[in-house]
Amino acid sequence: MPSRKDIVDALILIAIVLTSVAFIIVAVDRERGPHDDFADRSAAWLESELSVGILDRGFELGERQTMRSCMGSEAVAAQFDDGCDGIAYRKRILFSDTIWRQLPRLEAGKADADARRAAFLILHEQLHRDDTSGGPIEEAATDAIAYDLLPDWSEAVIGRRLERPARVHYERHVLLLRLASEEATGADRDDPAAVSWRRELWGSGDERRREMLGSFAEDLDALAP
Numbered sequence: 001m002p003s004r005k006d007i008v009d010a011l012i013l014i015a016i017v018l019t020s021v022a023f024i025i026v027a028v029d030r031e032r033g034p035h036d037d038f039a040d041r042s043a044a045w046l047e048s049e050l051s052v053g054i055l056d057r058g059f060e061l062g063e064r065q066t067m068r069s070c071m072g073s074e075a076v077a078a079q080f081d082d083g084c085d086g087i088a089y090r091k092r093i094l095f096s097d098t099i100w101r102q103l104p105r106l107e108a109g110k111a112d113a114d115a116r117r118a119a120f121l122i123l124h125e126q127l128h129r130d131d132t133s134g135g136p137i138e139e140a141a142t143d144a145i146a147y148d149l150l151p152d153w154s155e156a157v158i159g160r161r162l163e164r165p166a167r168v169h170y171e172r173h174v175l176l177l178r179l180a181s182e183e184a185t186g187a188d189r190d191d192p193a194a195v196s197w198r199r200e201l202w203g204s205g206d207e208r209r210r211e212m213l214g215s216f217a218e219d220l221d222a223l224a225p
């Protein structure tokens, strides 16, 4: 029979172990990455510019295998030549080694082609919503907004105004969306009315997006996600 003291000792030991485990879990959950301040600054600027809540997600370096296979059931990914350069999850955004290497360069105000491409991708991933069904319409809405915002965003967040990249990954999606915004507003695609229309589309749910897009929704559905 264990004595009363043995039982108390065992309970204390269990309590110590449980506390340590809880500590480790909290520590893992709360650990901030080297570029999370950048993520926070960017999210704050986007929230104030778009008047919509941006998901609070840290930036992390993704494992090569994950990035190569574009894995993740809740991920919406931007895919470049070989695998993914960015995968947005609900609580974090994973970047490939290629993009991760550009983060300190961006924070130092570099503005060459590699830095600009990385900036555009970072902006795109941070703009991804988690309350839509994803697919080509989400990619179009996200990329079109990233395209609109890049110069102002980079000026505010990086301290250097970056030109838009000459080519974007979701080029046809963005083109279709810009056309749709012209058709819906009767304004030129870069006029404030068309820009506002694209912002409204990005901020809307699936159903409203389809209403706004009309026949352009089917054109977008036909594109790869």
Ligand SMILES: [Zn+2]
Pocket (backbone or CB within 6 Å): 076, 077, 078, 124, 125, 128, 139, 142
């Ligand atoms: Zn995407």
